[in-house]
Amino acid sequence: MNKYAVEFKGTKEGVTIYCLEDADFAEILSDLAAKLQQRSSFFGDATVSIDVGNRELTDEEREALMETITKNSRLRLKDIFSSQERGPAVTSAKRQGEMEDLALDGFTEGRALVIKRTLRSGQYIRFPGHVIVLGDVNPGAEIAADGDIYVFGTLRGIAHAGMNGDRTASVVALRLAPTQLRIADIISRAPDHADLPDQPEYAYVQDLRIMIAAITAK
Amino acid sequence: MGEVIVITSGKGGVGKTTTTANLGVGLVLAKKKVVLIDADIGLRNLDVVMGLENRIVYDLVDVVEGHCRVKQALIRDKRFENLFLLPAAQTRDKNAVSPEQMKKLSLELKEEYDFILVDCPAGIEQGFRNAIAGADRALIVTTPEVSAVRDADRIIGLLEAAEIKTFHLIINRLRPEMVKRGDMLDIDDILEILAIDLIGVIPDDEKIIISTNRGEQVAANANDSPAGKAYTNIVRRLLGETVPIMDFYQNQSFFSRLKKFIGLGG
Ligand SMILES: Nc1ncnc2c1ncn2[C@@H]1O[C@H](COP(=O)(O)OP(=O)(O)O)[C@@H](O)[C@H]1O
Ligand SMILES: [Mg+2]
Numbered sequence: 001m002n003k004y005a006v007e008f009k010g011t012k013e014g015v016t017i018y019c020l021e022d023a024d025f026a027e028i029l030s031d032l033a034a035k036l037q038q039r040s041s042f043f044g045d046a047t048v049s050i051d052v053g054n055r056e057l058t059d060e061e062r063e064a065l066m067e068t069i070t071k072n073s074r075l076r077l078k079d080i081f082s083s084q085e086r087g088p089a090v091t092s093a094k095r096q097g098e099m100e101d102l103a104l105d106g107f108t109e110g111r112a113l114v115i116k117r118t119l120r121s122g123q124y125i126r127f128p129g130h131v132i133v134l135g136d137v138n139p140g141a142e143i144a145a146d147g148d149i150y151v152f153g154t155l156r157g158i159a160h161a162g163m164n165g166d167r168t169a170s171v172v173a174l175r176l177a178p179t180q181l182r183i184a185d186i187i188s189r190a191p192d193h194a195d196l197p198d199q200p201e202y203a204y205v206q207d208l209r210i211m212i213a214a215i216t217a218k
Numbered sequence: 219m220g221e222v223i224v225i226t227s228g229k230g231g232v233g234k235t236t237t238t239a240n241l242g243v244g245l246v247l248a249k250k251k252v253v254l255i256d257a258d259i260g261l262r263n264l265d266v267v268m269g270l271e272n273r274i275v276y277d278l279v280d281v282v283e284g285h286c287r288v289k290q291a292l293i294r295d296k297r298f299e300n301l302f303l304l305p306a307a308q309t310r311d312k313n314a315v316s317p318e319q320m321k322k323l324s325l326e327l328k329e330e331y332d333f334i335l336v337d338c339p340a341g342i343e344q345g346f347r348n349a350i351a352g353a354d355r356a357l358i359v360t361t362p363e364v365s366a367v368r369d370a371d372r373i374i375g376l377l378e379a380a381e382i383k384t385f386h387l388i389i390n391r392l393r394p395e396m397v398k399r400g401d402m403l404d405i406d407d408i409l410e411i412l413a414i415d416l417i418g419v420i421p422d423d424e425k426i427i428i429s430t431n432r433g434e435q436v437a438a439n440a441n442d443s444p445a446g447k448a449y450t451n452i453v454r455r456l457l458g459e460t461v462p463i464m465d466f467y468q469n470q471s472f473f474s475r476l477k478k479f480i481g482l483g484g
């Protein structure tokens with residue numbers, strides 16, 4: 001009963017703990033306790049928020065979470081919230097991925113999800129970190145990442161980087177031809193008749209607008 | 219041991235039923251024993267396309283519910299003695315069959331027949347899941363239209379998740395003169411998005427409509443129509459032969475561009 005059920009993300013504001021979509025509550029508690037014990041000296045007394053995804057917690061469950069935090073770390077609990085609409089839907093494929101989360105110097109970098117296939121129409125990826133796709137993102141597919149999005153292929157679907165409000169996030173693709181691009185709270189759509197670019201490009205925010213620039217080797 | 223091939227598309231009206239019937243005829247002409255299963259429960263029409271409607275006594279739901287033996291429900295084709303149809307039920311809904319029942323039926327039919335072709339309903343719901351349940355291979359049919367290609371992409375994603383490992387694309391109703399004018403998606407536009415292997419291109423051909431209305435298939439007389447020839451070529455590719463895609467454009471440079479997508483050896 002020590003399955004991969006929660007993951008940590010550090011920001012300047014503190015630590016956010018994400019409860020994975022398909023983990024049950026007992027798994028969350030045991031994984032949380034184990035990870036806190038490993039990392040309590042690293043986190044010190046930072047503030048922590050817990051994102052429980054689309055779960056509805058009972059009062060007992062909330063207390064159990066608070067107790068696990070105070071027992072196993074010096075973290076100061078700020079908030080337990082649910083990102084209802086699009087919770088941290090980290091898929092089960094990811095859980096089996098067994099990546100070590102949060103390297104020591106990665107406190108402000110977060111982590112990355114690598115997808116080694118083409119995302120097809122109707123497929124949706126939500127990840128609280130960077131997303132790297134080794135393949136295409138077809139029209140009708142969507143990626144939402146708290147960090148950056150890198151597509152080693154053609155991006156024609158929807159990409160939303162900096163989902164948690166980070167306007168410094170960017171979207172990079174070998175061929176950037178998205179239906180729509182979003183960075184933090186800023187949205188832009190493709191022109192109605194656009195040709196495919198013939199070189200890698202990246203998108204970033206400047207003056208509250210999404211800008212696109214070519215990536216050139218100097 | 220036979221092979222179960224599901225013919226699917228996502229979008230309706232792109233030519234699944236037409237393709238199922240023609241590949242069935244083509245395979246029988248290549249000396250195979252073939253069963254066509256109409257999995258489009260509630261909207262059956264493979265029987266009409268085959269001209270066998272008046273012979274239906276039992277259907278797919280009768281078989282899976284055990285009201286009759288498979289053999290009793292199979293209808294032999296009028297012209298080809300090794301071609302059989304297992305019709306869909308018209309008065310039931312898609313939940314009348316489960317994926318497990320389809321798997322069991324597929325295994326049973328594979329014992330005796332070389333090919334079992336399953337005509338899939340449109341959509342991605344229960345009917346689709348039933349139709350793909352026992353399949354070893356999928357043929358995805360699309361027309362050169364953006365919405366059909368989008369739906370095909372969705373279907374391919376679902377097939378990948380369902381762990382059907384072999385699938386090929388059929389582009390139906392291509393109109394070369396429209397492509398030339400720039401008014402229709404080109405073959406390589408479609409392949410660039412879908413990124414799967416192409417097994418055939420069927421031109422838009424009025425002979426299809428004429429013969430279908432008579433309950434006949436163009437593949438029965440391959441040399442009488444471009445579509446008949448194109449279906450026969452798909453049959454040969456299914457049987458492992460290397461046959462180049464027809465050159466609809468009479469244009470060598472187009473043809474050589476195509477080669478790189480379908481990996482034609484010789
Ligand atoms: N290559 C073609 N050329 C001309 N008409 C076609 C062609 N393929 C299909 N059709 C016609 O299109 C209609 C829909 O085909 P059908 O096979 O019933 O599609 P589906 O089973 O996918 O709904 C039918 O009227 C059929 O005769
Ligand atoms: Mg049909």
